Amino acid sequence: MTLLLDVVTTAGVLFTVAMGLLVVFGVLKIINFAHGAFLTVGGYAALVTTKFGVSAWLAWPLAFASGGVLGVVVERLVVRPLYARPLDAILATWGLGIVISQVITLWFGREVQFAQSPLSGTVAILGDTYSLYRLTLLGVSVGLGLIFAGLIEGTRLGLAARAVIMNEDLARGLGIDTRRVRLLTFVIGCGLAALAGALITPLSSVDPNMGVPWLINAFMLVMVAGASFFSLALASLILGGAQVVVSTFVSPILGGMTIVLFAAVVLRLRPAGFGRD
């Protein structure tokens, strides 16, 4: 039972972290390798709320806002010139990640610091006790997934985004302001990344490089998932579950590379991954 909860909550965390990257990859067709740095920004936003003694719940909107604002600047300066060069976009955003983490280091110092969790303690569930915060995170990731799925399906921006995903030239030809769609999508993706960072810090710690390990796993999940939230959720569940199972029954170290290995093999056998062709 604990194993099942571990699997599901891990999948939830992975989904939350990867969502922002998926949004950007789906619409803009580029990989934002600064995603890890945005996670870090969100983590430090949570730290700031702890330092100021404000309620830890405020960390969430603060993180989303910080990520979004930074995203606007990044899109204009770094990402926009590179839409036609996706491999170079990976490199440039990786460089950006370095810059962001160094700025954070200069500002906050290099030590590992800790943010307060808004919730603590355990709860009795299904005959066992389990971490309340982890369960809450699961709920949050499901909620976020539903919100964004709703946004995509139900709003005009979502419709425009879907059009751009399917055929950008046609969308532009039909009068959709693809530039604005890209900008908004990128900003939302960065905001989501920062929010995810704030969500995960209570589980571990805050340091300038906390985003990097998450970046790789999120990247692999997005590659495997294709362009829909549903397939991302599926990928998070399956690959995240594999990670937990391997960590529990084999070794936590090998568990750490399960997602990466699994994803590479899946992509080799089925380039569309879990998505629809």
Add this chain to the structure above:
Amino acid sequence: MVSSVMGAALLVATGPLILDTYSVSILVRAFLYALAALTVDVLWGYTGILTFGQAAYFGIGAYAAALIFTHVGFDWSTILLAAGLAIVAPALAGLVVGWLSFYPGSTPLYASVVSLAFPIVVTQMIFSGGTFSGSSSGLVGYEVFDLSIEAWFRIVGGVLLLAAGAAYMFVNSEMGRLLVAIRDNEMRCAYLGIDAPRVKILLTAALATIAGLAGFGYANFSGVVAPEIAGFVFGTELVIYVALGGRGTLVGPLAGTVLIDTASSYLSGDLPYVWQLIVGLVFIVVIVALPNGFTPLFSRLWRAIIGRRGRPRHLAVVLESPRMDAATTTATLEIVGVAKSFGSLKVLQDITLSVVDGELVSLVGPNGAGKTTLLRCISDGRERSSGTVRVNGEDIQGLPPNRVARLGLGRKFQTAAVFESLTVAECLRIAGVLRYRPSLTRPLHVLHLPEAARAVVETTGLVNVLSRQARLLPHGQKQALELAMVLALEPKIVLLDEPTAGLTSAERRRIGHILTELASRHRLAVILVEHDLDFVREISSRVVVLHQGRILLDGPVDEVVGSRLIRDIYAGSSHD
């Protein structure tokens, strides 16, 4: 080039005399990293494969040495064993990674993904090794060669120079040009019969070995190995050095690595974070605004100072003697019941036709009739949904384009697909690699061309611009170049997709003459897709009309071109 080699050799010889011990030891490490960066440049700068994974091979080589020296011992037999392992293990890993990354239909993004995943897997494996591999602590204190730092400097510096020299020779050789061709237009390579994935896999394995040897040197010099040297952060640093130095220049990555790594070692004590910040910023600027790095800037400056010095290469165009077996082999193309659908959309239905040598068949029909799709189904054995295609008697079922090309089929694309960065002569040389294996060491100096190709080259004036870069050619000459490349393949069947698009009337006449000669004199089977009905009428022996995915008419020129059905279709009047 010579001057930089002399300068580098001087530095290696005298360095230890003028620099202090600390600087010398920093430089030895930087040289080893530069060796790894060299492999990144050959892969990325020349072949277009963005790889973060070279660090993993470096780490494998280093750990091979450390593991053996720690657990087995240090004497001549173990040294040889470790060196051997440092060569074999990375090579094997490179083969596996290559196989995973490069296959017909793989994307550059996927290859980069794999190159990112690989060092992660390697570092995790090192972590999982517990006390055997040292895990997080790494391996320390194993016995190593008892050499002074100065001796190390000279040895490693010398090896680096040798490697740089070998790399220089390699990238300027015919094989090196082939790599650039693959980078510029892999599809064109496939249709010239080149197994690009195989080339990339072998290249990866070979370069993995070199990176592994650099790692071996590192383990011996520093006496410490830790998981970080196999990790993707280090792999990314190598890419950064190459990007800043200048991808595809060899000199740039070498200088970039040595300069940046040395500076980092000095500055990391005093202003570590600011320095990293600066490097990161410069990196972003370079990627966005200056993709070729700093070396091209410097070399332009250098040339401005010392005055341009062009060295035109002397090329001899050698005419190949006609093939002995020209009379016995005939060209045959049999297409039986071929259909192609995308989901429920039927693009081609029930296509059946045969073409033999000497025929010049024009494939006509309005846009969307399926003409290019048909060409694809003929040249790529995996493309069609059903039916059979036999090229020169062989069923092409499941064969990728390079295998079909080897059966004797050449395809010319609608938009001239040549190798933009190569010269005209190099393009033609690459086109002939099936017949003449490319040299690994010598640059292009003799060009063998079969008669048909040579005719095209001479009549279209390409013979006067053999040393010009293909991207600088005017449209008409590019088309001619591509045609010559296809003919250099010595195919028996040639597929041409709108060969006259964008040509002047003089050029059109020349091409028409060439095509007619191909069919009548060289006995090739020529199939072309064409919109220009006058051109069709002039040169074809036979016309096939395609409409809405089906063959409507198939017969001699006069019959078809004059027919009312054609007029109706093209004029758009109603049909049943």
Add this chain to the structure above:
Amino acid sequence: MHRGLQIGTTAALFGFALAGAALAQNPIKIGIPVGLSGANSVVAPSVVQSAELAVEEINNAGGVLGRKLALEVADDGSGAAGAQKAFDSLIFQKKVDVLISMETSAARNAGLPIVQRGKTPFIYTSFYEGRSCNPYMYVNAWVPEQQVPPIVDQFMAANNAKSFFLIGSDYAFGRGMLQFTRAYIEKKGGKVVGEEYLPMEGTDWTSIISKLRASGADALITSTAGGAPNVTLTKQLRAAGVSMPYGNLAVDEGTAKSMGADATGIFISASYVTSIDTPANAKFMAAMKAKFGNDLKTPNDLSVPEYEAVYAYKAAVEKAGSTKADGVIKSLAEVAVDGPRGTIKMDKERHAPLTMYLGQVEADGSVKVIKGFKDVDPGEQCPNLK
């Protein structure tokens, strides 16, 4: 007139220059490679502060052999690769006279060959897994023989614990400590029902914690890298509701304080706690508060040995009469230092007998001392070193 002024000015300047040169005699450089980044970054600031206080006090009292002490700090990244760079830079570039520092075992092991090559004395001030021996190294912090028995004995006696679960960071320290712990538990008739490791940088203990809960162990003993891994593990343990007796072999008071409520109840065994009631400790605490005020990082078992080691070096240099390595190395075994932890002499095969305290963390982050053990012997650490 002009001539005279010229000569006079020149002479005066010359004189000043000479005098200046005499005054600005080159200082004795103490190199501190420490984990400013990485796992140890939580405790590194406190280590640096201890060193700064010691240097300031010594310089104000006239220095060592008439020369001032100066500090050179370098980041070793808490790991092997970074340590190599840090040690290289300190020994060969900055040319320090001695290295005095606390670092992870990974960093120490990587640095020792460089210490050997540079023939630089090295005082290692961190507790560690024992048996690290080098002709140039002395250790003034505890080893497992001194630290582990109090905790295991406590659990077996007071909590009736028979089965133990061990969790550690996968490197020399984690494995070495738990290896000793396992041997000691089994010698005392107990049983080890689980032993799990994560790499030093690992932060996700979920599956290990699940294994712990499934094992039915009576008590938990952990030995992670000092700093971040301690905190993440404890946080996740508490979040999962683990409340069994919990002995942490690698946590210090400062880290425990930053863990907040999660640290309550943890047992630690240390050679220093801030509540040690001696005049020397009181003087030390007061001086630290005076110097650093609000920026003070809690002195702890990883930082106080640093303070004492600087004084030990001073004593050794004065006894040897110079900073030359050979003399200093010999003298370090012969000098005794009175500090916050009492009188310490590194005369047992390069290690020191220490007074150990078994304590439990309170809700406010302070440590309540349960038992004290005077001058515990470090055992046979380096029998082959003369």
